[in-house]
Amino acid sequence: MPFLSQKFNLQKRVKLxxxxxxxxxxxxxxxxxxxxxxxxxxxxxRKRSEIMDNNxxxxxxxxxxxxxxxxxxxxxxxxxxxxxxxxxxxxxxMKPMLRPYMLLCCGFNAxxxxxxxxxxxxxxxxxxxxxEGLKNAIRFYKDTDTPGRCFMKRTLDMTQIEFRCCGNNxxxxxxxxxxISNRYLDMSNDVVKDRVLSNVEGKYLMDSxxxxxxxxxxxxxxIQHHLTNNSAHYDYDHRTEELxxxxxxCRQAVFSYYSGIMNSIGALLIFxxxxx
Amino acid sequence: MAVGKIxxxxxxxxxxxxxxxxxxxxxxxxxxxxxxxGLFLKIEIQKWQEVMSEQGILYVPHMLITTGLAACGINYxxxxxxxxxxxxxxxxxxxxxxxxxxxxxxxFTACVLVGAxxxxxxxxxxxxxxxxGLRNTMRFYKDTDTPGRCYLKKTLDLLQIQFQCCGNTDYRDWFQIQWISSxxxxxxxxxVVDRVRSNVEGKYLMDSxxxxxxxxxxxxxxIQHNLSNPGAHAHYDERSQQLNLWRRGCQQALLDHYTGIMQSxxxxxxxxxxxxxxxxxxxxxxxxxxxxVIRLGxxxxxxxxxxxxxSLAETACYNFSIIKSLGKCxxxxxxxxxxxxxxxxxQEVPSAQVQVNVTS
Numbered sequence: 294m295p296f297l298s299q300k301f302n303l304q305k306r307v308k309l310x311x312x313x314x315x316x317x318x319x320x321x322x323x324x325x326x327x328x329x330x331x332x333x334x335x336x337x338x339r340k341r342s343e344i345m346d347n348n349x350x351x352x353x354x355x356x357x358x359x360x361x362x363x364x365x366x367x368x369x370x371x372x373x374x375x376x377x378x379x380x381x382x383x384x385x386x387m388k389p390m391l392r393p394y395m396l397l398c399c400g401f402n403a404x405x406x407x408x409x410x411x412x413x414x415x416x417x418x419x420x421x422x423x424x425e426g427l428k429n430a431i432r433f434y435k436d437t438d439t440p441g442r443c444f445m446k447r448t449l450d451m452t453q454i455e456f457r458c459c460g461n462n463x464x465x466x467x468x469x470x471x472x473i474s475n476r477y478l479d480m481s482n483d484v485v486k487d488r489v490l491s492n493v494e495g496k497y498l499m500d501s502x503x504x505x506x507x508x509x510x511x512x513x514x515x516i517q518h519h520l521t522n523n524s525a526h527y528d529y530d531h532r533t534e535e536l537x538x539x540x541x542x543c544r545q546a547v548f549s550y551y552s553g554i555m556n557s558i559g560a561l562l563i564f565x566x567x568x569x
Numbered sequence: 570m571a572v573g574k575i576x577x578x579x580x581x582x583x584x585x586x587x588x589x590x591x592x593x594x595x596x597x598x599x600x601x602x603x604x605x606x607g608l609f610l611k612i613e614i615q616k617w618q619e620v621m622s623e624q625g626i627l628y629v630p631h632m633l634i635t636t637g638l639a640a641c642g643i644n645y646x647x648x649x650x651x652x653x654x655x656x657x658x659x660x661x662x663x664x665x666x667x668x669x670x671x672x673x674x675x676x677f678t679a680c681v682l683v684g685a686x687x688x689x690x691x692x693x694x695x696x697x698x699x700x701x702g703l704r705n706t707m708r709f710y711k712d713t714d715t716p717g718r719c720y721l722k723k724t725l726d727l728l729q730i731q732f733q734c735c736g737n738t739d740y741r742d743w744f745q746i747q748w749i750s751s752x753x754x755x756x757x758x759x760x761v762v763d764r765v766r767s768n769v770e771g772k773y774l775m776d777s778x779x780x781x782x783x784x785x786x787x788x789x790x791x792i793q794h795n796l797s798n799p800g801a802h803a804h805y806d807e808r809s810q811q812l813n814l815w816r817r818g819c820q821q822a823l824l825d826h827y828t829g830i831m832q833s834x835x836x837x838x839x840x841x842x843x844x845x846x847x848x849x850x851x852x853x854x855x856x857x858x859x860x861x862v863i864r865l866g867x868x869x870x871x872x873x874x875x876x877x878x879x880s881l882a883e884t885a886c887y888n889f890s891i892i893k894s895l896g897k898c899x900x901x902x903x904x905x906x907x908x909x910x911x912x913x914x915x916q917e918v919p920s921a922q923v924q925v926n927v928t929s
Contacts, residue, residue, distance in 0.1 A: 437788035437789070438788070443788070446785075446788065447785050447786060450785040451785055454730060454785070472790065473789075473790050474789065476789075476804060477789045477790065477802075477803055477804055478803055479803035479804075482803075503790060503791070504780040504783040504790075504791045504793070505783075505785070507780040507781075509722070509723045509726030509727050509730070509781060510723045512713035512714065512719070512722070513713070513749075513750065513752075513753045514748065514749050514753070514779060514780075515779070515780040517780070526753075527753055527754060527755035527758075528752070528753060
């Protein structure tokens with residue numbers, strides 16, 4: 294008993310072949326888009342690998358590139374198949390290749406489905422690597438003289454400026470870390486010495502943030518130091534002041550950027566599955 | 570002596586018409602490109618128009634936009650004309666329009682050249698506009714509560730961060746203006762009051778800069794205050810001072826940015842001008858060739874095409890005399906029908922006595 298059987302006369306067969314040929318070429322274009330999206334995502338991950346501890350997984354973009362190329366190849370072949378199917382001679386030559394081609398297409402669709410699941414699930418992995426990477430980045434902010442970490446300051450400053458965020462969860466992360474190197478502290482100064490000694494680990498902690506946390510949209514010049522001390526600044530209440538520095542944490546900001554990319558990749562892949 | 574005379578056979582004329590039709594369509598595309606370039610320049614200038622003092626520089630993108638639209642229209646008409654020119658009968662339709670069309674296209678091509686040259690010559694005007702504009706913006710940096718100026722702080726901060734610059738010519742420009750509003754100054758503090766009083770105009774001046782001047786390339790946390798006193802900071806040596814803030818002035822940074830854009834646009838417009846000139850020359854040859862064919866009467870024969878019928882000097886004289894005579898419509902010197910008494914004729918020539926035989 295055939296499943297979902299349909300009757301086709303010559304006219305309908307020709308129309309079907311033509312329609313399928315167009316759809317196959319549309320699918321090739323979508324394959325090219327997937328390929329370029331994969332490359333774009335890979336470049337974005339590479340750009341910010343420093344704040345992700347160089348630990349990020351490139352599984353999704355690599356698979357996306359592979360899927361893009363496969364899609365182009367398979368769909369171009371399918372288009373040629375449709376074009377030849379109208380000619381009985383050419384079709385009889387193609388006939389033995391049809392069954393393996395259909396099986397290959399089914400396998401390809403399964404791969405697409407797997408990729409959709411991955412692109413939604415890997416967001417958790419990105420979140421976790423970001424959390425870990427940002428924590429380390431803040432810790433190594435002051436180590437501009439250590440090889441391997443000397444660009445951490447620049448990267449973190451540019452990230453905070455670009456994504457309009459401050460710290461890992463929020464700006465208070467900077468209070469728990471010594472972000473001014475000992476090279477630039479005047480150790481003969483009593484105030485400095487007291488502060489270092491008052492800390493168990495001998496760290497110079499302050500309630501200040503770097504300049505990259507400053508919000509240009511604030512109506513008053515940026516207050517970076519003594520953030521929790523209302524009396525240190527004229528007409529300043531740290532509990533109600535919202536515009537002075539960025540309130541968002543960088544983990545949240547960078548993660549929403551990447552999850553946006555991954556969600557659009559997932560949506561495009563679902564569209565591709567339907568098309569296939 | 571015609572300028573640039575070439576003889577065309579019938580097939581050559583038809584080929585010329587086809588090629589010109591194609592070239593005119595390509596010119597429509599380049600006209601659209603010109604329009605796009607003008608639009609892009611307008612958007613780029615408007616992005617930072619708050620730090621420029623006058624809007625006089627907007628005439629360059631406006632010129633490019635109008636020329637681009639004119640190019641699309643003129644070349645579309647040109648393609649229609651060239652398509653019909655292959656056939657002598659259809660050419661008769663356009664015969665009267667051709668000459669004005671060519672004159673119009675010639676002036677339009679001159680406009681394109683002017684547009685390209687303007688792109689290169691605008692630098693000095695831009696420099697002046699940027700200097701004055703940045704000076705005013707820095708002066709109004711603190712006025713975030715004054716309507717009309719409340720976004721100047723944000724604009725200037727974003728400008729300094731994006732273009733990696735500080736101040737007008739140098740970071741020291743910030744030392745000469747009060748960039749902290751009096752709203753945030755504690756006037757009961759004696760140090761503050763002393764500083765305000767020590768200045769002639771009552772301004773609170775400091776040797777500090779805003780945070781947006783801080784360089785991200787520095788290896789130490791940014792030093793914004795007490796900049797003229799290096800000893801106030803620990804281990805603040807020459808190298809640290811070099812890397813601490815952005816060294817370039819924003820006037821220079823913006824000037825370089827816009828000059829780069831304008832130079833590339835200028836180059837593209839020059840290339841488009843050369844292309845338009847080529848198309849114009851081709852259309853002129855086609856027009857003269859077709860007119861000569863009609864004059865000769867035989868559509869199959871060869872005909873000559875030229876750029877100018879007589880030499881350049883003669884054509885110039887002829888055109889000048891036309892323009893001169895335009896103003897002389899009421900002067901009757903040359904009209905043979907009116908009897909103007911000349912000096913010779915004023916001598917009374919005794920009229921011959923007509924003998925009238927009066928028959929009595």
